[in-house]
Structure formats: structure tokens, C-alpha cells
Amino acid sequence: MSKFPEGFKWGGAFAAHQFEGGWDQDGKGPSVVDVMTAGAHGVPREITETVESDKFYPNHEAVDFYNNYKNDVKLFAEMGLQCLRTSIAWSRIFPKGNESEPNEAGLQFYDDLFDELIEHDIDPVITLSHFEMPLYIAREYGGFKSRETVDFFVKFAETVFERYKDKVKYWMTFNEINNKMDYSNPIFLWTNSGVSVEAGENPKEVMYTAGHHELLASALAVAKGKEINPEFQIGGMVSHVPIYPRSSRPDDVMLAEEYMRHRYFFPDVHVRGEYPKYTLKEFEREGLNIPILEGDDEILRNGIVDYLGFSYYMSTTVDSQVIADNKGDIVNGGLPHGVDNPFIKSSDWGWAIDPVGLRYALNRLYDRYQIPLFVVENGFGAVDHVQADGTIQDDARIEYLSAHIEEMEKAVNYDGVELIGYTPWGVMDIVSFTTGEMKKRYGMIHVDRDNEGNGTMKRSKKASFDWYRSVIESNGSEL
Ligand code: BG6
Incomplete structure (x- = not known):
């Protein structure tokens, strides 16, 4: 019986910069991630000024999908994938970002890739910007700090909408546009927006300025896309980490509610086409000067x-007493009041494993917006143990994914949430975004490559490969 x-x-799901490699092939320009070195759990990735010859940049080669895509697509088809979410690396199309003409070789690559996918009955689902802004725009214009970057982005969007209008129906504008709400960690503003906060700048003001420009860029791209092909479905994309109150203490409940606005601000504007009152109050209260110009409301x-x-990967929990009790050094999920949830276990990277949180997230988002939702990332980043015979029994991953699919099924069939689909993250191992490691693996296909860039790049199936194939074949009833 079909469950979905x-x-x-x-x-x-993938992102170009995490699996393609080929960072300087066929005219591609360096992007903001091409100057990020590898880190580890608790060790931040360094953002260098330019590419330095004595440093290791894991995204440069990634897992070489660029030169291997035909074989990889065959494996995806064997797994039964019906759609593949990836991004178009902006700097493959506009190497510096401000050119008047696109790079034909870059456009051709995605033509070939989409043809290959479609031939295997896999629909491409495309994110326009997944942390791949051309480095030149970031360095010369300050990324989305500058309003000129809106025009560069819209030109890029228009170019690829025109080129792939008959091959791609589902699009998303910015990946996890709301990440930068955590501006205490420089990688979020850098990868989201190509922005570094300079001395003397108010980081919150910088974040909202870049955010405003991206919201405009997204809205202009949506309008342009609809002109080019009215059949397009163009979505926003956010990271959703529900925030629970630590206790029933009313202050905890209210604090969690307030923190949830960090999650909701961007999707509120994407979906409602206007700024929420709570943000306008914040601007007023804190004297934030955001360059919202006349006519911007209409664009939105x-x-x-x-x-x-x-x-959706995890939930987090806040306790209003943490700072009052002088335990202010406890930071969980980037929130100053964050604490561990005693009812939830975490992965080796400290990400809380909370399948019910996915059902909760689906309900909160659907109640708020009443538009279709799409779970475009979910997964378990873990170390794989390759057995002597080469097999990988990744039971913990299967357990994680099936528990989340079960909760998703309840959200659809019991709660009535409209859900388009489910694309688990990195179904083939790729470079981790936050740490730049290879050992934090999400895949159902193993890639022989380590943190230092050694390995044959050979692909092999993990136990989860057959498991996921049968989940798809049974439309979610065999978990
Ligand atoms: C999301 C990003 O934040 O989480 C992906 O959209 C990222 O790019 C994924 O890879 C998982 O994070 P990580 O750090 O485990 O790779």
C-alpha cells in the first residue's frame, strides 16, 4: 500500500560546490567557498583572502562529479531517484559575476547534466544560489551588502531560466537564506551573502542589509521566472531548526517563540511579500538603518x-535561566540561551536527532504559510566503517532516515500537510559544508576520499542504497 x-x-540533494569539484575547469571562476579551508568539529574553516598555494581547499576537487556525472547519474537511477536537487554554480556561468555575457562552457555543462538526468527519468530540482557566489563580487562589491549584486544575481537567474526553461520546472532562489541570522559565525554571512563584517560595522545591520538585498533579488527572480515560463514552480529555501522551550516556565516558552522569529523572518517575507511587524519593531527599537527604498515593498x-x-536536521532547546544563572558560555545551535535537550540524543557532531521535530516543523510551517512544502534536505552525518570485504553497514543512517520518513508520513496523512517531496541530503558522500570534512558522510553511496584529499574517488553502495531504493519503490511503505 502506498503511504504517500x-x-x-x-x-x-546536493550543492554544486560540495560535489562537483572542477573548481577552475572550463572557465569557472573562483567562488566564495573556493577560499575556505577544511576545519573539523569545533575547528572553524578559515576564509582566506585568495587561493593560497600551501593550503588545502576541499571543495576544489570535492568528489569530482563534474568529470564523473554520467556514471553517478547511472547510480542515482539505479537507486530509483525520481528527482535530484542540485545547484547551478553561479561562477561557472558568470566567472566574476559582473560580465555582460555568460560562459558558454558552464551553461553547456548543465545542459548535458540535465539531459542525462531526464534521460534517466530524474527531474532536476534547481537551487540558484547555494553558497557559490563569484569571489570577485564578494571582494569587489562586498557581496549582497551592495545593491548592485541584486542586478548581478537577477541577470544570472534570467540567463539560466531562459536556457533551461524546458528542462527544469522546480526552482529555489537562495539556499538556507536564513542561516545568516547567526551572524556570530562568519561562515554564514560569507557563504550566504559574500559578506564579511568590517571593523566598526554593526553586524546585525549588515546582516539585515544583505538579507534585504537577497529578498529583493529573490522576488525579482521569481517575477522574471514566471514571465519566462508561467509553469515554473519557484520556491524559497530555509533552514528550519525548531526551538523548544526547556520547560513550561512561561519565560522559556516566550523566549523560544522570540527565537523562532530568527527562523521565520526570511520565509515570512518570501511567502507574504512584506516585512513582518516584529522585524520593523526591532529596526525601530535598535535604531537599525536598513536601506529599504521606495518601491521595494512592491518588488517584494x-x-x-x-x-x-x-x-531539517535537528531541533534545539532554550532556557531563559541560562544567562540569569551565569551559565552564559553554554551555546547550542548558535543561540546564547541554548541547552542540551535531555530527551534527545545527538550525532558525533552534536546535531540533535529528533524525528518528531520534523513532523512538528512541517505542522508549524504549514499552519503559518498554507502553501506546499518540500523537505529538500534531511540526513545523518556520520563516520562510515568500511568492512574488510568492502561493504558498509550504515544501520544508524537507515534508522535515522526511516524514523524521519515515518514522522513525515504522519504529517501528510494525519495532519494534512501538503508536501511535494523528500530529497535527503548528499545521497552520495560529499564535502561537509560546516566543517569541510569528508568523514562527515550522509551518502548511501560511499566515495573513497578522506579529509586530506587522499583516495581513489571510487564509488560503492552502502547498505542504505538498497534500503532507499525499496523505500522509493514502495512509495514509503517499506521502511
Ligand atoms: C545545510 C546546507 O546547512 O546543511 C548544506 O544546505 C550542508 O550545504 C548541510 O551540507 C549539512 O551540513 P554539513 O555541515 O553537515 O555538511
Whole structure:
């Protein structure tokens, strides 16, 4: 018996910079991630000024999908994927970002890739910007601090919408546009927006300025896309980490509610086409000067999204007493009041494993927006143990994913949430975004490559490969 509605899309998700490699092939320009070195759990990735010859940049080669895509697509098809979410590396198309003409070789690569996918009955689902801004725009214009970057982005969007209008139907504008709400960690503003906060700048003001420009860019791209092909479905994409109150103490409940606005601000504008009152109050209260110009309200209203894609990996918990009790050094999920949830276990990277949180997230988002949702990332980053015979029994990953699919099924069939599909993250091992490691693996296909860049790049199936194939074949009833 099918568990999910007919037409539900089962797939897998990637980002160009985390799996393609080929960082300087065929005219591609360096992007903001091409100057990020590898870190580790608790060790931040360094952002260097330019590419330095004595440093290791894991995204330069990544897992070499660029030169291997035909074989990889064959494996994806064997796994039964019905759609594949990936991004178009902006700096493959506009190497510096401000050119008047695109790089034909870059456009051709995605033509070939989409043809290959479609030939294998896999629909491409495309994110326009997944941390791949051309480095030149970041360095010369300050990324989305500058309003000129809006025009560069819209030109890029228009170019790829025109080129792939008959090959791609589902699009998303910015990956996890709301990450930068945690501006205490420089990698989020850098990868989201190509922005570094300079001495003397108010980081919150910088974050909202870049955010405003990206919201405009997203809205203008949506409007342009609809002109090019009215059949396009263009979504926003946010990271959704529900925030629970530590206790029933009213202050905890209210604190969690307030922190949730960090999650909701960007999707509120994407979906409603206007700034929420709580943000306008914040600007007023804190004297934040955000360059919202006359006419911007109309741009936002004219570019609302068709659906909301989101990533879900974990929940987090806050306690209003943490700072009052002078335990202010406890930081969990980037929140100053964050604490561990005693009812939830965590992965080796400290990410809380909370399948019920996915059902909760689906309900909160659907109640708030009443538009279709798409779970475009979910997964378990873990170390794989390769057995002597080469097999990998990744039971913990299977357990994580099946528990999340079960909760998703309740959200659809019991709660009535409209859900387009499910694309678990990195179904083939790729470079981790936050740490730049290879050993934090999400895949159902193993890639022989280590943190230092050694290995043959050979692909092999893990136990989860067959498991996921049968989940898809049974439309979610065999978990
Ligand atoms: C999301 C990003 O934040 O989480 C992905 O959209 C990222 O790019 C994923 O890879 C998992 O994070 P990490 O750090 O485990 O790779």
C-alpha cells in the first residue's frame, strides 16, 4: 500500500560546490567557498583572502562529479531517484559575476547534466544560489551588502531560466537564506551573502542589509521566472531548526517563540511579500538603518514564492535561566540561551536527532504559510566503517532516515500537510559544508576520499542504497 500521495517526489540533494569539484575547469571562476579551508568539529574553516598555494581547499576537487556525472547519474537511477536537487554554480556561468555575457562552457555543462538526468527519468530540482557566489563580487562589491549584486544575481537567474526553461520546472532562489541570522559565525554571512563584517560595522545591520538585498533579488527572480515560463514552480529555501522551550516556565516558552522569529523572518517575507511587524519593531527599537527604498515593498509583493523548501536536521532547546544563572558560555545551535535537550540524543557532531521535530516543523510551517512544502534536505552525518570485504553497514543512517520518513508520513496523512517531496541530503558522500570534512558522510553511496584529499574517488553502495531504493519503490511503505 502506498503511504504517500501519488506524484510525491523521492529524490536526493546536493550543492554544486560540495560535489562537483572542477573548481577552475572550463572557465569557472573562483567562488566564495573556493577560499575556505577544511576545519573539523569545533575547528572553524578559515576564509582566506585568495587561493593560497600551501593550503588545502576541499571543495576544489570535492568528489569530482563534474568529470564523473554520467556514471553517478547511472547510480542515482539505479537507486530509483525520481528527482535530484542540485545547484547551478553561479561562477561557472558568470566567472566574476559582473560580465555582460555568460560562459558558454558552464551553461553547456548543465545542459548535458540535465539531459542525462531526464534521460534517466530524474527531474532536476534547481537551487540558484547555494553558497557559490563569484569571489570577485564578494571582494569587489562586498557581496549582497551592495545593491548592485541584486542586478548581478537577477541577470544570472534570467540567463539560466531562459536556457533551461524546458528542462527544469522546480526552482529555489537562495539556499538556507536564513542561516545568516547567526551572524556570530562568519561562515554564514560569507557563504550566504559574500559578506564579511568590517571593523566598526554593526553586524546585525549588515546582516539585515544583505538579507534585504537577497529578498529583493529573490522576488525579482521569481517575477522574471514566471514571465519566462508561467509553469515554473519557484520556491524559497530555509533552514528550519525548531526551538523548544526547556520547560513550561512561561519565560522559556516566550523566549523560544522570540527565537523562532530568527527562523521565520526570511520565509515570512518570501511567502507574504512584506516585512513582518516584529522585524520593523526591532529596526525601530535598535535604531537599525536598513536601506529599504521606495518601491521595494512592491518588488517584494510581486515576487512571492510558490512553495517553501526547507532543510531539517535537528531541533534545539532554550532556557531563559541560562544567562540569569551565569551559565552564559553554554551555546547550542548558535543561540546564547541554548541547552542540551535531555530527551534527545545527538550525532558525533552534536546535531540533535529528533524525528518528531520534523513532523512538528512541517505542522508549524504549514499552519503559518498554507502553501506546499518540500523537505529538500534531511540526513545523518556520520563516520562510515568500511568492512574488510568492502561493504558498509550504515544501520544508524537507515534508522535515522526511516524514523524521519515515518514522522513525515504522519504529517501528510494525519495532519494534512501538503508536501511535494523528500530529497535527503548528499545521497552520495560529499564535502561537509560546516566543517569541510569528508568523514562527515550522509551518502548511501560511499566515495573513497578522506579529509586530506587522499583516495581513489571510487564509488560503492552502502547498505542504505538498497534500503532507499525499496523505500522509493514502495512509495514509503517499506521502511
Ligand atoms: C545545510 C546546507 O546547512 O546543511 C548544506 O544546505 C550542508 O550545504 C548541510 O551540507 C549539512 O551540513 P554539513 O555541515 O553537515 O555538511
